[in-house]
Amino acid sequence: MADYGIAGMHKYGDIFVCQPQAVCISDPADIRLVLSSSSFLKSPYYKILQFTGLDSTICTRDPHTVSIKRRMFGPYFSTSYLNKLEPVILEYGAKAIIGRWDTMLQNSKTDQITINYCMTFSLCTFNIVSRLVYGQDISALDPRSLETSLEWMADSTAYISLRALLKLLPGWIFKLLTWPREHMFDQIAEYVQQSIDTRKKLLHSLMPSERRPADLLQALLDSQDPQSQAHLSDEQIHAESLLLLIGGIDPTAFTLTWTLHLFMLYPECYQKATNEVRTQFPHCSSASDVITYAMAKAKLPYLEACIYESLRLVPVPQMMIPRVVPEQGIFIKGHYLPPGTTIFSNIPGSQSSSKHWTDPHRYNPDRFMDPKTRRTAIHSVFTFGYGNRTCMGKHLAWLDMVTIMANLLRRFDFKIPTGYTRTGPNIIDEQTKYPKLMNRTKFISAKPANQDDCWIVVSKAS
């Protein structure tokens, strides 16, 4: 889909017909216009994201229900609620990686270790999400549970996504293809139910003076329909929790992966980001001394710009967030689009277009630093979507990404393993004339296609 959008944009420009009664648009101004209007409903395509028999937030189309759901859950994804969750996020995120790498370095005879950073970031975001959404400490980065965690994470997320996609097929084919692994779905459902039951028991046993837990499981249990005051049923919690599981692991982990990969391809950016972190936070007294999100937001603008630039250059979600033209129709670039037309926002195309970005194939975080271009640049990155259906978890994703990256750059040095020659600062892509990026899958997520590209040498900060 992403390649098709990029090729179509090069051939036909900022708007082209991509299917009967469907167009693909790439001008950031047009994308903003469509995505910021609540009268452009999500297209029925989103039904494939129905992980259980019920609509979770992402595939809800009816504007009234959407408004209720966003009012119910929105406060729990706000920066003020996330502040309460930050100690847990730091413990299961940045501190968990630091602890693991410190132990590995202590046991290493060479003062350096070689690790797979994509896997580390995936386990780490899995660790955070499991704690926040299921209230479970799965210690994903602990060597004793590493293999089980990897297997469970890969199988469950792949299976849930695949099961959703297979729904596009006729019912009997869906049943035929999914029944051999249907037990997995039952296992996940059981896990969710156990988490809900354990939490309900805990709440029941709390003394009035004791504090209720603060996490996303509690948010799902506490949230109330603003009109009827009704709470979510266990089935609704199940549907929403699977969305948080799928949305919360891969996009965050892969954005971190691309950021570190891009640092290795652009050593000057890596050096600048590292210098910024180590100049602003020079003293690192103990293992528990970590850079918090507020500290990073206040003092690390270049690191933030680096993450924005990764989100622009490699937008991890590869879907084109389709919307339907409302009954009054719309003119885009002089073309009248009648009601019912599907509009795909060509995010990968728009974010790599030389019409809208100077030197688009170059990783250049400075475009998010210059006060003259910063605002427009930020509003032209659609990796989290945009407007009234923008990603609800984006503040959480930023918190995860900034705290993990800032703390790792502060404590560790990174370099490409000796002998690795598939990518590097001097391995230039013939087409773009800039360092070649590692290959990626382009189906659902821009995931590194080959895990062998994700090894990196880590040592203590010099």
Ligand code: HEM
């Ligand atoms: C870098 C990380 C992330 C990226 C790039 C990302 C991207 C997206 C995108 C593109 C959408 C769809 C927007 C649309 O359909 O118009 C979305 C929706 C959503 N995301 Fe994320 N996401 C990320 C992290 C998260 C996290 C950590 C969570 C929560 C744990 C989350 C929860 C959600 C929810 C609940 C929605 C549905 C919002 C709605 O339909 O109104 N996301 N995200």
